[in-house]
Amino acid sequence: MKNLALYSTLLLITLSSFAQLEVTLYGDVNDSTLIKRKQSMEEKGWTVQIRPEDSRGDDSGDQEFINRWTNKKLPAFELTDMNGKNLSNDDLKGKMVHINFWSVTCKPCIEEFPELNELKNKYGDEVIFLAIAPESDKKVNKVLKKHALEYRSFANAELFFEELGIDGYPKNLFIKEDGTIEKIIDGTHYKIEQVDDKATMVPDNFQYYDKVLDKMTNAGI
Structure with a gap:
């Protein structure tokens, strides 16, 4: 082989x-x-x-996005997860976070779910794992029923995507305990x-x- x-x-x-x-x-x-x-x-x-x-592994596709947000903090946000629970910046203070930005229209995003689950299983509670999509609850839930994802999942985040300037997927952000973005893999x-x-x-x-x-x-x- x-x-x-x-x-x-x-x-x-x-x-x-x-x-x-x-x-x-x-x-x-x-x-x-x-x-x-x-x-x-x-x-x-x-x-x-x-x-x-x-x-x-040293480069990623959207260099403009990477340069804009690396070593910066996310703008203030408040999202509601698939279980109806809210999340804001304040909830992430002092914690390491991995955010996976994906879309139901993105086949590579869905294909990497098993690897994301493997990552979640390895690090457990050491890291907060979030998966955020711009589409409706209905569309996101339809995908998640067929393709298991163990991250805490959010839908209806179109405005957050627009604020960040996300127009390609997937984007994976790794955030330090002080709230700054350590690494972006696009x-x-x-x-x-x-x-x-x-x-x-x-x-x-x-x-x-x-x-x-x-x-x-x-x-x-």
């Missing part, structure tokens, strides 16, 4: 009814296999770039498992999220 690393970011096109998928393949930029894979994906309408393997990492010349894209996010939370919990950031 041959594994190739791939990073994808789902971008929502303004004033358009469809989304464009941009991906980055990691490895030797002169590798003939990667070049062929790039050409094959571009023929299917993807936007593809090849980057060195040692840069994998998009979804995949690995391509290739067997008998047939490639299958498999989500590969846990290691990146785990690295951030391990640093935060062990270093007491």
Whole structure:
């Protein structure tokens, strides 16, 4: 089995009814296999770039968003979870928090649910885990009934998304105890498992999220 690393970011096109998928393949930029894979994906309408393997995990798609919010605090907010309980900034004071911003229209978001659950199971009560979507309770609940997510979940957050400037998913924010955003990971990492010349894209996010939370919990950031 041959594994190739791939990073994808789902971008929502303004004033358009469809989304464009941009991906980055990691490895030797002169590798003939990667070049062929790039050409094959571009023929299917993807936007593809090849980057060195040692840069994998260091970048994220929406750099403008990342630069705007890294080391900043979230604006004041109050949301209601799927069980009718309210949450505001004050409830998160002195706690480490992982917020997953997702959408019911985002397939990569839903595909990473099992890895988010694995993260929640590993860190338990050490970290507050929140999943926030802009759509209605009805639409969010429909997805969650089919795809289990152990995070505390919120719907109807469209105005909060707009205030933050979120227009692509997923976005994962890791927040320190003092309320500042330590790390933002935008998009979804995949690995391509290739067997008998047939490639299958498999989500590969846990290691990146785990690295951030391990640093935060062990270093007491």
